[in-house]
Amino acid sequence: MTESTPVPPPGCPAHGSGERIPMYTPDFAADPHSYYAYMRHYGPTAPVELAPGVEATLVTDYGAALDLLQNSGDFRKDARRWRDLNEGRVSPDSPVLPLLAYRPNCMFSDGAEHLRLRRAVTESFGRVSSHRLSESVDRVARYLISQFSNRGSADLLNDYAKQLPLFVFNELFGCPAEIGDRVMFGISGIFDGVNAEQANQVLFQAVSELVTLKRTRPGEDVTSWLMQHPAQLDDQEMAHQLVLLLGAGAEPLRNLIANTLHLLLTNDRYAQNGLVEEALDDTLWRNPPMSNYAPHYAARDMEFAGQKLSAGDLLLVSFQAANATSAGSNRAHLAWSAGPHACPSKEPARLITLAAIEYLFNELPDVELAVPEESLTWRPGPFNRALGHLPARFTPVDPRRGMPPQTPQIQQRPAATATQARERGGLWSSFLSWWKA
Incomplete structure (x- = not known):
């Protein structure tokens, strides 16, 4: 290795220019920035391995990322183009497949079909007012x-x-x-890797039943509005859009809230000066909740950012690495992606995150980290930037008047199976009982 070539970070088995860099190890999760610094010696893109045997090209440069995200002619979203999957080089039980395999929703579609589905999603979700969203966050936070x-x-x-x-x-x-209850079981299982196959089946069955219910009993809710949209989604399309919306609203927001809290609890400048919104923007810049995603597939054999690509090659964008190469302000981050598939709900996501954090600090004003910062661990995985835990302590506060008696801690009631969730009542049932009390 020449003197100008960076040494791979500790734990990285990539010791030559031909080695792919693994993105699924605990070492990568612990210090991704060192890995990105090493990747840059390849140029604007780097050869990576998302899981054992799953190869991809990762875009780490801001300008190259924008070129890819905005070029819907050369790069497509339809995962049925994925050559390695089609040719059997990706195992059907690969842990990354649920987030990469084709689904008939607006994320994995192109052209006119993408526009039809995306418009239905954005216009239906756009009917949720900021006031209603704030009320919902406050109610749940309380x-x-x-x-x-x-x-x-x-x-x-x-x-x-x-x-x-x-x-x-x-x-x-x-x-x-x-x-x-089953929606929460399904989403949690898919992203936490617990009974992932069963969780996926439970989730799809649950949203399918929700669609059937809303066909006969519509309400003032996103499901009913999506169903009534002029795009006229059929039941299958409805179910897949709902799974997408629930998934996109769960894992990224979970990480965004936690990562912003992490910054507030480990950097006094933000918390002491009430800079919650600035902490949110800095988190989106340095520790975006989905740090590597936006899967695209080369539409033809080509050269991109100095790299030769074959039709059907998988490319991902490293929002986290690309942000670090931008000379712009922290509001110019790519955490919401860009181009025709940019996140359609960034403003509701910001509102939910800010409202959740501000409510927490109002209720528990002396909350602080309960362990040394260096003892915190980050969940392994190629796509997310996610803490494993965030232990905190504060002065105990009695629940407000009208609150129900304390119930067991949430993590003490895991939904081990869908059958058990039905038999004992799940987290959502408990919340609805409290709300209606």
Whole structure:
């Protein structure tokens, strides 16, 4: 290796220019910035491995990322173009397949079909007013905090950030108790890797039942509005758009809330000066919740950013690495992606995150990190930037008047199977019972 070539970071097995850099190890999760610095010696793109045997090209340069995201002629979203999958080089049980395989939704479609589905999604979700969204976040935040406020300690990831987006989206989508319990089981299982195959089946069955319900009993909710949209989505299309919206509203928001809380709790400048919004923007810049994603497929054999590509090659954008190469302000980050497939709900996502954090600090003003910062761990995975836990402590606070008696901690009630969730009642059922009390 020449003197000008960086040495791979500790734990990285890539010791030659022909080696692919693994993005699924604990070492990568612990210090991704060192890996990105090493990747840059390849140029604007780097050869990576997303999971054992799953190869991709990662775009790490800001300008190249924009070129890819805005070029819908040379780069397509339809995963049925993925050559390695089509030729059997990707195992059907690969852990990354659920987030890369084709689904008939607006994320994995191109052209006129993409425009039709995206318009239905954006216009339906756009009918949720900021006032209603704020009310929903406050209601859910109040409930979740009531579950741990008198303990004086909590895991702000699993007790709060992980649960809040799921509760809010269940409410906005009009989920009744039993369907909502299975939605939460399904989403959590897919992203946490616990019974992922079963969780995926449970989730799709639950949203399919929700579609059937709303066909006969529509309400003032996103599911009903999506169903009534002029795009005239059929039941299959409805189910797939709902799975996409629930997934996109769960994992990224969970990480965004937790990562912003992490910055606020480890950097006094933000918390002491009330700079929650600035902390949010800095988090989106340095630790975006989905740090590497936006899968695209080369439409033809070509050269891109100095790299030769074959038709059907998989490319991903590293939002986290690309942001670091931009000379712009932290508002110029790529965390929401860009181009025709940019996140359609960035303003609601900002509102949910800011409202959730501000409510928490209002209720628990002396909350602080309960462990040394260096002891925190980040969940391995090629796509997300996600903490494993966020332990905090604070002065115990009695639940407000009208709150129900304290129930068991959320993490003490895992939904091990869909059958158990039905038999004992799940998290969503508990929330609805509290809300209606």
